[in-house]
Amino acid sequence: MTHKVEIENKLFFLHPLGGLFWEEKSLLLISDVHLGKVSHFRKFGAAVPRKAIHKNFLLLDKIVSDFQPFQICFLGDLFHSSLNKEWELFENWVGKTPSEILLVAGNHDIIAPEKFEKLKISIFPELIIDSFLLTHHPEEREGYFTFCGHIHPSIKLKGFGRERIKLPCFFKSKNQMILPAFGQFTGTHSLDPEDSDEVFTIVEDSIIKV
Template sequence: MNLTIRNQKFQLHPLGGLFWVEKSLLLISDMHLGKVSHFRKFGAAVPRKVIHKNFLLLDQIVADFQPFQICFLGDLFHSSLNKEWELFENWVAKTPAEILLVAGNHDIIAPEKFEKVNVSIFPELVIDSFLLTHHPEEREHHFTFCGHIHPSIKLKGFGRERIKLPCFFKSNNQMILPAFGQFTGTHTLNPKKNDEVYAIVEDSIIKV
């Protein structure tokens, strides 16, 4: 799905990332790496293969766009350090793009750990008239890309059919990205008249 916002071109990917064409910048939000290991540590029956699935999907979207930069819009890691940090280190080492992190409320790992693997951390980023942040925020004269909400939309079919789909949720001056992680959950949003919703349906993006 291709969009033009403020004369800039963006591409929505069905894995949940957004690519800024002119800047060769890939935006990804709410990976929540380490969450699977965190829950397994306390006895939750979460399949270990979900851990590797996150990195396989990262490899896939990076291969599709081949960006110069990758910016994670917060909650890259779910909690404190665990074994998934080593997998992240290995992934960073083999990924040619420059990696940036806009810190979210879950990002409590010491900045020094990221700096050692050449990941730069920021409270927010402003590029031209675009604000990159974790929490939704509508700021005057800016268009915001953010995460945090894990947005989804509920659709009704004939009869009593119901389906909930992750989505990109766009208002006049803001777009909330879906959670990229495979073990994150979603929060249903109710669009207003001028909102635009781009639902992820298997391998496609559909405007609803």
């Protein structure tokens, strides 16, 4: 179930898979997929199931189907490292996805730009659309509201007794929203919200504001 938020008088939908959809622009924002990470770890002996390689692509299919966006913008760290077998899967996914694809490069995006250009994917250091700044690293810039990633935000909540749970989240401050990592093999970093911050946690198939 998506969660509707209004930012700068524009309507956005938060998806429990971790993406954000800007309805007016038909633009889907996704951050930190880290494709290739499973293959990278398997190469060095990590006991990661092979079927995990396909999980991210199934989830990408799901969120694209839910919104059917005109454009998809990846906010950095689309790939975890250098080329591996998952690039072919990515090529196949791009070929069957009708949306225009953009990439705001992150610190992990080290694959040669020419490889993306062959797939008609445009790469940018950052993007500005109306009053919104799209970056990989968090950055608060005067006059803009920023959408970014990189942090893989999560929040720790108290459960019953001494129980503690850590949930991925969309982390919104006055002029910035940090998207959760979309990738399924990425880990998270706990953030401590200030009173003025807004936190939207991902709980199974729902978004819950805490």
